[in-house]
Amino acid sequence: xxxxxxxxxxxxxxxxxxxxxxxxxxxxxxxxxxxxxxxxxxxxxxxxxxxxxxxxxxxxxxxxxxxxxxxxxxxxxxxxxxxxxxxxxxxxxxxxxxxxxxxxxxxxxxxxxxxxxxxxxxxxxxxxxxxxxxxxxxxxxxxxxxxxxxxxxxxxxxx
Numbered sequence: 001x002x003x004x005x006x007x008x009x010x011x012x013x014x015x016x017x018x019x020x021x022x023x024x025x026x027x028x029x030x031x032x033x034x035x036x037x038x039x040x041x042x043x044x045x046x047x048x049x050x051x052x053x054x055x056x057x058x059x060x061x062x063x064x065x066x067x068x069x070x071x072x073x074x075x076x077x078x079x080x081x082x083x084x085x086x087x088x089x090x091x092x093x094x095x096x097x098x099x100x101x102x103x104x105x106x107x108x109x110x111x112x113x114x115x116x117x118x119x120x121x122x123x124x125x126x127x128x129x130x131x132x133x134x135x136x137x138x139x140x141x142x143x144x145x146x147x148x149x150x151x152x153x154x155x156x157x158x159x
Contacts, residue, residue, distance in 0.1 A: 015072040015151030017142060020064050022119035029063050030056040068115070070142055072151040075159045077126075079115045079140055086155035089138075090127030094145035097121065103139065112137035124148050 021029065033056025040048035068080035075086045095103050100123040103109075104116055109125065113135040122145035126138045142148045 013071055013073050014154055015070070015148055017070045017144065017148070018064075018067050019070065019117050019120060019141065019143075020067045025119060026060055026063065029059050032056065032059055068117075070140065070148060072148075072155045075155045077138075077152060077155065079138065082113070082115070084128070084130075084133075084138070085159070086152060087159040088128055088130035088133065089152060089156055090129050092124050092126040092149040092152045094149045095123040095125070096145060100145075104141075109137045109139055111135065112139055114139045115141060117141040122148075124152070126152060 033052040033054075035052075036055045037048040037052030040051055069078070070080075071078045072086070076083050077086060077089065100121055103123055103125060108114065111134075112125075112128075116139065120141040120143055122142045124140045124142055124145045126140070128135055128137055140148065
């Protein structure tokens with residue numbers, strides 16, 4: 001009798017984070033609904049009100065569901081649609097506050113790949129050790145830089 005291996009153990013999520021817009025950005029997105037209502041108010045105020053609510057709800061729902069996802073699955077780091085095997089990653093460095101702000105602006109890695117999101121303070125910079133890769137590092141916005149860095153280390157150690 002032959003035992004089947006569980007493929008889920010190799011591809012489980014070590015880390016997962018959806019980079020949703022901030023609460024203030026969701027409020028700004030939702031303000032499109034009242035604007036639509038104002039456009040259609042001269043035609044029919046009831047229809048305009050319903051349409052405005054629907055537009056607000058749809059835009060907020062889309063902005064949340066279409067938000068990029070960071071995940072470390074098995075030994076692969078996925079950042080939005082980009083991914084890299086952890087064996088090609090060096091030691092991740094976490095930044096918050098003024099250090100993160102500096103790394104996103106004046107001290108940004110000009111020879112690196114950047115995944116930056118407004119309203120998200122944390123930042124992780126991971127060196128890329130693949131000699132064939134033209135990018136020397138990945139700069140990633142995250143709300144929990146310590147957890148993402150730990151997940152990258154765990155995935156790298158698993159390779």
